Every structure is written in C-alpha cells, then in structure tokens.
Amino acid sequence: MALTPRLRKLALTAHVTSSVGWLGAVVAFxxxxxxxxxxxxxxxxxxxxxxxxxxGWVVLVPLSLASLVTGLVCSLASIWGxxxxxxxxxxxxxxxxxxxxxxxxxxxxxxxxxVAATATFPSSDLGGLRSPSPVLHAGAALLLLFVAxxxxxxxxRGMTRYGQRxxxxxxxxLIP
Amino acid sequence: xxxxxxxxxxxxxxxxxxTAGTPRWVKVSGIIxxxxxxxxxxxxxxxxxxxxxxxxxSRGPGAPLGSVPAATQDRP
Numbered sequence: 001m002a003l004t005p006r007l008r009k010l011a012l013t014a015h016v017t018s019s020v021g022w023l024g025a026v027v028a029f030x031x032x033x034x035x036x037x038x039x040x041x042x043x044x045x046x047x048x049x050x051x052x053x054x055x056g057w058v059v060l061v062p063l064s065l066a067s068l069v070t071g072l073v074c075s076l077a078s079i080w081g082x083x084x085x086x087x088x089x090x091x092x093x094x095x096x097x098x099x100x101x102x103x104x105x106x107x108x109x110x111x112x113x114x115v116a117a118t119a120t121f122p123s124s125d126l127g128g129l130r131s132p133s134p135v136l137h138a139g140a141a142l143l144l145l146f147v148a149x150x151x152x153x154x155x156x157r158g159m160t161r162y163g164q165r166x167x168x169x170x171x172x173x174l175i176p
Numbered sequence: 177x178x179x180x181x182x183x184x185x186x187x188x189x190x191x192x193x194x195t196a197g198t199p200r201w202v203k204v205s206g207i208i209x210x211x212x213x214x215x216x217x218x219x220x221x222x223x224x225x226x227x228x229x230x231x232x233x234s235r236g237p238g239a240p241l242g243s244v245p246a247a248t249q250d251r252p
Contacts, residue, residue, distance in 0.1 A: 086202045158199035 003077040011077060015070035019152075022063040023145045026138055029055055033134035045129060046116045052134060053113025056106050064099045071095055084163030087151045094148045098141055105137055 003011065029052060036048035071091065075082045083089060115129050159167065 086199065090202075090205065156199065156201050158202050 001073070001076040003073075008074070008077055011070055011073045015067065015074045018063050018066035018070055019145070019149070022060070022067050023142070023149060025055065025059045025063055026141045026145060029060065030135065030138035030142060033138050037130055037132060037135055042119075046119055049112045049116035049129060053109045053116075056102075056109045060102055061106065064095075064102050068095050068099055081163065081166070083160055084166060085155075086158040086160060087154075087156050089160060091148045091151050094144050098144050101137070102141070108133065 032048045032052050032055070036045050036052065039045050039048065072082065074080075075088050075092070080088050082092065112129065112131065112134070119129065
C-alpha cells in the first residue's frame with residue numbers, strides 16, 4: 001500500500017494516539033472496576049458499573065477499533081510490513097485478541113450496567129452487582145497493551161520466514 | 177521524507193544476519209502465551225458458565241437489588 005510521507009505520518013499519529021488513548025482508558029476503567037468491587041457505598045458501586053458500561057461503548061470499543069485499523073494501515077504502508085517482523089506480528093495478535101475479547105465482554109458490561117440501572121435503594125445487597133470480572137479483564141488488557149507499547153518502542157529484532165524471503169527477493173532484484 | 181530501513185546497522189552485521197533463526201524472545205514469548213491460553217481454557221472449563229449469564233444471581237436478570245428470590249417469597 002503506497003502512501004505519501006505526509007499521509008504515513010498522519011496514520012502513525014492516529015495509531016499512536018488511539019493506542020495510547022486505549023491504554024489510558026483501560027487504566028481509568030480499572031480504577032472504576034476496583035471502586036465497583038470494593039466500595040461500601042451502594043451509590044458509588046452503582047455509578048461505577050453504569051460508567052463502565054458507558055466507557056466500554058463510547059471509549060474502549062472505538063479506540064480499540066481505531067488502533068487496529070490505523071495499525072494495519074501503518075504497517076502495510078511502511079517498510080515494516082504486517083507479517084515480516086515478529087514484533088509487528090505480536091502487536092497485531094495482541095490487538096486482535098484484545099479487541100475480540102472486548103467486543104465479547106461488552107455484553108457482560110451491558111448486563112452489569114442494566115442491573116445497576118434497575119437497582120433499588122437503599123440496599124445493602126450488592127452481591128449480585130459486585131464482580132471481580134471487570135478487574136480481571138481490565139488487568140489483563142492493561143498487561144497486553146503495555147506489552148504492545150513496549151514492543152512498539154523497542155522493536156526487538158527478528159524477521160519471520162516470510163520477511164526473510166521478501167528481503168532475499170528484494171536484494172536479488174537490487175543486486176542481480 | 178522516507179522511512180529509515182529497519183535495523184540498518186544490524187542487517188549488515190556478520191554473526192546474526194537476517195536469515196538467523198527464530199529469536200529467543202519470540203520463543204520465550206510464544207511459550208508464555210501458549211501457557212496462558214491453556215491456563216485460561218482450563219479455568220474456563222472448570223468455571224462453567226462464562227459471560228453475562230454468569231452474573232445473574234438467583235433473583236434473575238434485571239431484578240432490583242435487595243429483592244427476594246421468587247422461590248423463597250412464600251416461605252414462612
């Protein structure tokens with residue numbers, strides 16, 4: 001995919017912004033999920049699950065999809081390619097897995113949000129609403145996105161077999 | 177403006193050219209990822225229901241918090 005240098009920079013800026021934004025949103029989501037799990041105040045617990053549902057749909061899903069799409073554009077439009085280097089391949093896998101899990105988990109967030117929205121107060125029974133699941137999912141997502149960010153910064157060396165073949169072919173063309 | 181070539185200073189090296197085998201970090205990461213996936217599969221199988229229904233308590237979905245399950249309402 002051929003892009004002008006200016007468009008490549010734009011795609012890279014969009015990718016970095018959406019990816020780091022996703023990471024930051026997951027940190028905020030983790031804080032909400034911890035509040036929802038540990039707070040003794042029923043209104044705080046209820047509010048936490050309502051905001052988590054909203055954050056999932058309005059922030060996490062758009063940012064994850066934006067990160068995936070801009071990442072595909074960046075890799076295909078640059079000399080790094082999508083399948084040539086292991087670090088790019090790992091980042092792609094992390095992004096795809098995290099996005100799929102998020103899209104599946106959003107149903108659980110919907111359910112928890114519905115329960116929080118229909119909850120009556122005052123109530124001391126928050127057992128049905130409190131769940132460690134958002135904390136676990138947000139923690140795992142944070143770890144995955146941190147690994148992806150580290151890979152993007154350090155770019156550890158290592159070419160896939162496909163990348164090596166492409167490079168050999170390229171050299172053969174340059175030096176017949 | 178053109179992107180710099182990947183690892184320009186390394187591909188001209190002598191001991192580890194571009195045709196070197198799979199790097200150690202890839203092997204280690206692959207083993208860790210595989211172990212995590214297997215662990216998750218075992219946990220999911222052992223944990224039973226996974227998903228929105230898992231959080232439905234005996235009071236049923238969407239029921240107000242603090243409400244009494246229907247099965248226990250008529251008990252003295």
